[in-house]
Amino acid sequence: MTDRVYTIPIGTPFLDRLAAGVWERVEGDPIALTDVRLLLPTRRAVRSAADAFLRFGDGRPMLLPKLSTVSDVDEDLLDVEAGSEAGAAGALEIPPAIPDLQRHLELMRLVTAFLRADPDSATPDTPEHAYRLATALARLIDEVQMHGLDFAVLKDLAPDAYAAHWDKTIAFLKIVTEIWPGRLEELAAIDPMARRDALMRAEAAALRAHPPSTPVIVAGSTGSIPATTELMRAVLALPAGAIVLPGLDRDGDAASWAAIGDDPTHPQHGLHSLLRTLGVDRDQVREWSPSVTGGRDRLIRETLRPAATTEAWRGLSTAADAPTPAAFDGITRIDAASPREEAGIIALLMREVLEQPGKTAALVTPDRRLARRVAVELRRWRIQDGDGDRLEVNDSGGAPLSNSAPAVFLRLLARAAVDCAPVALLSLLKHPLSAAGLPPDRFERLVERLDRDILRGPRPAAGLAGLRRAAEASGLKPEPLGALLGFCDRLTDALAPLEAALSQPTVAVPEILDAHLRAAETLATSNDTHGSLRLWVGEAGEALARLSNEFADGAAGMEPIGGRDWPGLFDALLEGRVVRPRYGSHPRLHILGVLEARLLAFDRVILGGLNEGTWPAEPKPDPWMSRPMRRDFGLPSIDLAIGKAAHDVAMAMGGSEVFLTRAQRVDGSPTIPSRWLLRLDTVARALHSEEKLASWKAPGHWHALLDTPAAPDPGRPPEPRPRLDQRPRRLSVTRIDTWLRDPYSIYARYILDLRKLDPLDMEVGAIERGNAIHEALDAFVRDYPRDLPPNPADMLIEYGKRSFAAHMDRPGVWAFWWPRFERVARWFVEVERERRKSLDYSATERQGVVTLAGPGGPFTLFGTADRIDRRGDGTYVLIDYKTGANPSLSDLKAGRAPQLPLEAMILMAGGFAEQDLPAADVASLEYWRVGGGTPPGKIDAVDATVPELVETARAGLEALIAAFDDESTPYHAAPDPRRSLRFNDYDHLARTGDWSAGEEGEG
Incomplete structure (x- = not known):
């Protein structure tokens, strides 16, 4: 019995040698071949074994042996095999597995x-x-x-x-x-695993009861499951039974073999345990079919030597059985800078294979992100089959169902329907499956208008009703408002039942599932196709439909849940499920997970993602038992997964052309090479062959060239020169500083009519705080322009409560902003008590305008003054409230803060006369800092130099008007980097980052 355990060594295509050995054993009789039964570890190995037999037959039609996986037991056939044998027949009375x-x-x-x-x-x-x-x-x-x-x-x-x-x-x-x-x-x-094991044990019992005389061969399995081992023992007892092990090391020294039994991370540990269970000595295992390995097996054996015997590396270069430097031939190492570069290099290596007829290549990696990146990179070449149809190089390891288009649509729907938050709602509406019964172009236009006109800025009130109220309050013209309200009605028709279900404190699971799926189909319905025909199609749609149906069957017995718990539960249902393509894959290029690649052979094998923590992955801790508990309970070490991964790497490294790739940094953090790469480096040094494993740099350069233009052109600063009649003839005083520092911003805003959109779910920030403080102070002064009321501090705080009311539901406002305002209020009242003694009255938020002559015609300057105080002597004081820093006198003199001097110019020219503020001298310009810090307020006044500042500002503005009335004057972007705007909404449009030297201007 023990003389029928074989191995196919590393470095030999397993399935091809398996087919050759079977053909030899049936002496080339195609009829006898059909009597052979082959049991393999995976379904992919079964399909590839069929291909191997066909290759061996040189494409001639032939009957194949009986191929199946070890765990796939044909119960009908087993019933026949068992006959009336009580033990075997009794084993067949197995309940069905629970789904x-x-x-x-x-x-x-x-x-x-x-x-x-x-x-x-x-x-x-x-x-x-x-x-x-x-x-x-x-x-x-x-x-x-x-x-x-x-x-x-x-x-x-x-x-x-x-x-x-x-x-x-x-x-x-x-x-x-x-x-x-x-x-x-x-x-x-019963549990699925229990049923599978029961069937395998029943199969073993049937084989013992009625041993077939025809060959039964278990090939490629390491017997890591006890039921599989029992079946292998039964096969080994058959008259023509055999076991073919993958890559058993028959030549390693005895000390290493003994150490392997205690090292679960070693690639041979599983085979060592299997042979011990079967009662077979390693020396009794024979080679299945003569093959030539080229010495690579010795290199792999040495590289993966157990830690207990690695002292042998000291004398490796002089050892008689040491691998030769030629064993490194065909192994290429590539250390990429990043996962993106690694994926691009792998795609290049795979694409190159297509230039050689018949050659095959496969990326093998447990890193699903890397696999998806490579699949996307390969699309750039639009690979086609012989008929010109485009082929995808699919990741047969599977893509997460939760990331598929229909699943993402359903997940977004569950979250958007909770409160119609802007980000969640727009993410849903911009999904390709959303249509709401409209033609695609009309639906997209309405979503864009909803985005631009309704959802920008602070979040509207929650829910579909809040969305409609926000639309009604938007101030849009009747026609676009009517279209938006109609769109809101469509969304309400689709989402309202789901919104109602999600808002309930308890809801039956079948009810909320039905509401979810109905809402999805309604929203996915286009003008010409029902949502069900768009949502449940393709591999992902069908998988999602099966999951929904199965869940609907099982949800009837579930207890009610809180409506808001549904999105999280739905995400959990999707977790761990994958979608694998059924067809359309390229016949010569493959992206495989580690399990899918087991036992397969390709002309070029790329082992990607060889970083510690990725391959091998960190063993997942058992959530229930510690390592000692697992040991005492009888469970295997969690490190056994590392040993299985090492065996897969060892088998894959036996190929004739192997590339080992890794990324040096992932997500910005440096990585550690896989332990197998480090061992390979150590063996190379011991053999004085370090140059054999030096990282190949050329592919990284090739990948960079793909997206590098032949002659890089960083571009030039924009210099638009619009016609005079297109140039603005009217600006506010707050825009003059922008005109000076960044004329391109004026061009973009007033000539191109481009305005920055507010962010979605805009946080209340410094601007809103400043506006609230300004509004409270303005209302207080407007209502009491001459005399202060009784208890002025209390009164001002009441005004503040009104101005802050829209923001007081935010914790940061009442915890931080409101105490600051209270300090400002007390400081402000104390200042006002003293000021009112010398004032006639105060005016707030008054608008003024003045017209200046220019070469291109009259130019209008307008502005709104925060506050104008009229003194008893008839002169004015102009005041600007600021919650940030006040400008310095040097800024004023240099023209970097022209707002108040220009407002003073308008006031002195009678520009505020229509606001009951006749022309008069301006005695002072004052900046009131009302930030609420320490101190809560500060006044910076400019008195003596006001006429000079006003005259300088007027002369500068007239020069600016004259310059830009010349059509040859361009609207430069940041003409002086030292004076560039601190915050600029149009930098990206001017592509400043492309052509500038990156110098920061002054604020």
């Missing part, structure tokens, strides 16, 4: 009941959290059943040997140890 989703929902119900019954539990009992706990329990059940353990042993673990929380864990795990078996009995079902 995964139903199992999760049943466990979720039990978890919820436990959490609610435990008054000391700090765990939230939200449906989302309960569902995630249920999925974690399901994984624990699968792992325990996979290794043939009994939950009853848990209570025998000594609690005093572990942390105090173990008692709580044991109490919680009663869900699976005591309650769950009874619930399964009520449902007349």
Whole structure:
């Protein structure tokens, strides 16, 4: 029996050699080939094995052996094989497996009941959290059943040997140890893993009861599951049974082989355990079919030597069985700067393969983000098949269902319907599936208008009703307002039932699911296609429809949930589900997960994402048991996953052309090369072959060239020169400083008529704080222009309450802003008590205008003064309230703060006469800082130099008008970087970052 255990070494295409060996054993008889039964570890390996036999037959039509996976047991065939044998036939009386989703929902119900019954539990009992706990329990059940353990042993673990929380864990795990078996009995079902193992054991019993005389071969499996090992033992006992192991190291030294048994991270650990279980010595394993490995297997063996024997590396260069430097031939290492560059390089390496007829390539990586990046990078070449149809190079490891278009649409819908928050609502409406019964172009125009005219700025009131009120209060003209209100009605028709369900404190799960799906179909309906025909199509749509139907079946028995808990629960339902393409993949280029790539061979193999923490991934901690607990319970070490990953890497590195890639930085942080790369580096140094593994730099340069123009042109500063009749003839005093510092901003604002949109969900910031303070002071002075009222401080605070009312529901306003305003109010009243003694009256928010002559015609300057005080002597004081810093006298003299001098010019010229402010001298310009800090207020006054400042401002403005009345004068962007605007809404339009030297101007 033990002489029928074979191996196919690393460096040899496993499935091709397997097919060759089977063909040799049936002596080339195509009829005898059909009697062979091959059991492989994965369905992809089964499909690839069929291709291998066809390649071996050189494309001739041929009958294939019976191909299946180890775990796929044909129950009908098993019934025939079992016959009347009591043991085997009894094993077939196996209840059906409970569907995964139903199992999760049943466990979720039990978890919820436990959490609610435990008054000391700090765990939230939200449906989302309960569902995630249920999925974690399901994984624990699968792992325990996979290794043939009994939950009853848990209570025998000594609690005093572990942390105090173990008692709580044991109490919680009663869900699976005591309650769950009874619930399964009520449902007349068993767990999927238990059923799979029962069928495999029944298959083993059937083979023992009626051993076939025809060949039965288990190939490629490492026997990590006890039920699989039992089946392998049964196969090994058959007259023509055989086991073919993948990449067993038959030549390693005895000390290393002994150490491997205690090292779960070693790639041979699984095979070591299997041989020990089967009672087979390593020396008894034979090679399946003669093959040539080229010495790469020795290099891989040395690289992955167990840690206990790595002292052998000291004398490696002189060892008789050491790998030769030629073993590095065909291995290329590439250290990319970033994940983007790594993906681009991999795409280049894969695209190059298509230039060589028949050559194949595969990216193998556990990094799903890298896989998706490479798939996107490959689209740039628009790869086609022989008929000219475009082919996608799909990631057969699968894409998360939660990231698919229909799932994202449903997730956005669940969140947008909660309160119609601007970001969530626009994300939903700008999704390609949204249509609301309208033609696409009309729908897009209405969404753009809703975005621009309604949702910008502070958030409207919550819900669909708040959205409609915001539209009604927008001040739009009747025609666009009518269109928007009609659009709001459409959205209400689609979303109102879901909004109502989400707002309920408790709602039946089937009800909210039905409301969600109906809202999705209604919103997805276009002018010519029902939403169901747009939403549930394609692989992702069909997968989502299946999930929805399964959940609808299982949701009937669920307890009601809070409406606002639904979006989180829906996200949890999608978690862990993937969508794999069924067709349209390229026949020669492949992007594979590690499991999908197992046993497959390609002409060029790219192992991507070789960073520690990615490949191998950090072992996930067991949420239920510590490492000692797992050991005492009988579960394998969590490090076993690293050993399996190492075996996959070792098998893949045996290819004739292998590229090892990694990114040196990910998300801005430096990375650590994978432990296997570091070991390979160490072996290369020991063999004095470091240059063989030097990172290949050329692909990074090639990738950079793809997006680098032949002659980079940073561009030139814009110099628009519009016609004179297009240039503005009217500006406010607040825009003159902008005109001086950045003429391009005036061009963009007044000639191109471009205005910056307010952000969505705009936070109340310094501007709103300043406006509220200004509004309160203005209202107070306007109502009491001559004499102060009784209790003026209390009165001013009342004005402040009115001006701050719109913002007082925000914690930051009443916690920080309001105390500052109270300090400002007290300071302001004290100042006013003294000032009113010498004032005639005060005027606020008065508008003035003056016309100046220019070469191109009259130019109008206008402005609104914050406050104008008329003194008893008939002169004026101009006041500007500021919550930020006041300008300095040097700023005024240099023309960097012309607002008040220009307002003074208008006032002295009679520009405020229509506001009951006749022309007179301006005695002082004052800047009142009312920030509420320490001190709460400050007045900076300019008295003696007012006439000089006014004359300078007038002369400067006239010179500016004359310059820009000349059509040859361009509207430069930041002509003097030292005086550029501190905040500029048009820098991106002027592309300042492209052509400027990056110097910061003065504020």
